[in-house]
Amino acid sequence: MGGRVLSVASECVPLVKTGGLADVVGALPGALAPRGWQMRVLIPAYPGVVAQLGAVREVWAADDLFGGPARLLLGRVAGFEVLALAAEHLFARLGGPYSDGSGDFRDNPERFAALSWVAAEIARAGDGDGWRPDIVHAHDWQGGFAPAYLRYRGVGVPSVLTVHNIAFQGIAGPERLAALRLPPEAFSPEGVEYWGNISALKAGLVAADAITTVSPRYADELMRPEFGLGLEGVISARAGVVQGILNGIDDAVWNPESDPEIVPYAARALAGKAQNRARLVAEFGLGEVAGPLAILVSRLTHQKGIDLVPEAVAAFLAAGGGLCILGAGEPWAEDAMRALAARHPGQVGLRIGYDEGLSHRMFAGGDAVLVPSRFEPCGLTQMMGLRYGAVPVVAAVGGLADTVIGASPASLAAAAATGVVFHPVDALAFAQGLRKLSSIYADRAAWGAMQRRGMKADLGWGTSAARYAALYEGLVRG
Ligand code: ADP
Numbered sequence: 001m002g003g004r005v006l007s008v009a010s011e012c013v014p015l016v017k018t019g020g021l022a023d024v025v026g027a028l029p030g031a032l033a034p035r036g037w038q039m040r041v042l043i044p045a046y047p048g049v050v051a052q053l054g055a056v057r058e059v060w061a062a063d064d065l066f067g068g069p070a071r072l073l074l075g076r077v078a079g080f081e082v083l084a085l086a087a088e089h090l091f092a093r094l095g096g097p098y099s100d101g102s103g104d105f106r107d108n109p110e111r112f113a114a115l116s117w118v119a120a121e122i123a124r125a126g127d128g129d130g131w132r133p134d135i136v137h138a139h140d141w142q143g144g145f146a147p148a149y150l151r152y153r154g155v156g157v158p159s160v161l162t163v164h165n166i167a168f169q170g171i172a173g174p175e176r177l178a179a180l181r182l183p184p185e186a187f188s189p190e191g192v193e194y195w196g197n198i199s200a201l202k203a204g205l206v207a208a209d210a211i212t213t214v215s216p217r218y219a220d221e222l223m224r225p226e227f228g229l230g231l232e233g234v235i236s237a238r239a240g241v242v243q244g245i246l247n248g249i250d251d252a253v254w255n256p257e258s259d260p261e262i263v264p265y266a267a268r269a270l271a272g273k274a275q276n277r278a279r280l281v282a283e284f285g286l287g288e289v290a291g292p293l294a295i296l297v298s299r300l301t302h303q304k305g306i307d308l309v310p311e312a313v314a315a316f317l318a319a320g321g322g323l324c325i326l327g328a329g330e331p332w333a334e335d336a337m338r339a340l341a342a343r344h345p346g347q348v349g350l351r352i353g354y355d356e357g358l359s360h361r362m363f364a365g366g367d368a369v370l371v372p373s374r375f376e377p378c379g380l381t382q383m384m385g386l387r388y389g390a391v392p393v394v395a396a397v398g399g400l401a402d403t404v405i406g407a408s409p410a411s412l413a414a415a416a417a418t419g420v421v422f423h424p425v426d427a428l429a430f431a432q433g434l435r436k437l438s439s440i441y442a443d444r445a446a447w448g449a450m451q452r453r454g455m456k457a458d459l460g461w462g463t464s465a466a467r468y469a470a471l472y473e474g475l476v477r478g
């Protein structure tokens, strides 16, 4: 079988990215095409997006989309078709997709409601190019209103909502109901109402025909208060339609044998990795690093456990380890990383900012990648680490626990371990995890074997694409 899927999201690689959501939205069309599912990706035309699409064609227009005119531009990038929603009053703004540096845009619910509205409109009447989807696949709260509009407007196209991160919910005050083009009856506990407000994510969770999240473990976690962030009841009530489908990483982009950013190397010949390590040490201006060279490539936020890092790495550094950090995020976290680097000149290197090329060189040069997240729906950097022989040291949560096999006497003896998994998520357990890492590192044979196992692990999209295809097929068949 097969058919057409409209994917609706706020980010998509290579057009616009703030995190892993963009990687996944940009990878799904290519992963699903071989299975007969043609996907068009609907995203906002933020500044710079249309220029990357090359030749575009206007396929649809409206005089008033949430307060101003809008056009839909059909173009192509990286082998798939994109529908860019151009609406100056909503998306022609400086800054990132959600904020201009001084805080989130106040009308974010309306901005992404407009995107979701257009998704429902495409499902109802086609995109103006004679293309109408069999499935609408919405991502995170920014796509959350799409299943709700499908329901309230009586459009009989089935929908999927994928939760990439429940911490962002798209909350608006109740007085915005009509402005969000929702009918009065939508404002109920069975609808979009959430503790007296409107929640875009809840709207999607109750209205979608199927719910997925990006790892099996996170699917279970979401039904518990520690991780569900108030939506655990809503999700538990829909447990029958919830499933976790693990993200993959793009083998063409993340491949140490062909990566143009690095000195290429293969699992059977790790000498090439040593050259990348030496270059990385030089690039960050570090001195000689006798122990493992760890890397951290991350948004610098509370979710990512950045506050745990300074205390956790103290003994690791004292024992001769090194650390290269690349990230940007909350001011307190950036300051904490600056202070850490200042305390350990020559041993801790820091780049504040976003740098795709440097991230590749870090995975290639690093011995270990640190991912101490408090919660992690899937996580991609631990998979990039595995692929490049940078052994992951991860908290035992969500997709981190699903993708890394933690070292223990048993898993090492069975030649199964691919990394270090620590629990609970605190500085002490993290420090103990680093001690374990250093002791395996000291045993060169065990270390090399662990690196090679990770590099050979199946981290591609094959299995997961088959699961999405099966889900779509089930929904279309009804
Ligand atoms: P999240 O989406 O929660 O931030 P993921 O691990 O799913 O976490 O995805 C993060 C993505 O962003 C990965 O592709 C990672 O390599 C990339 N990334 C994060 N911070 C930076 C940075 N400062 N520079 C370059 N890439 C980054």
Ligand code: GLC
Residues within 6 Å of the ligand: 019, 020, 021, 022, 024, 164, 165, 214, 247, 376, 377, 378, 379, 380, 399
């Ligand atoms: C979110 C999550 C991350 C996940 C990504 C892609 O940003 O925080 O864990 O990997 O989405 O699904």
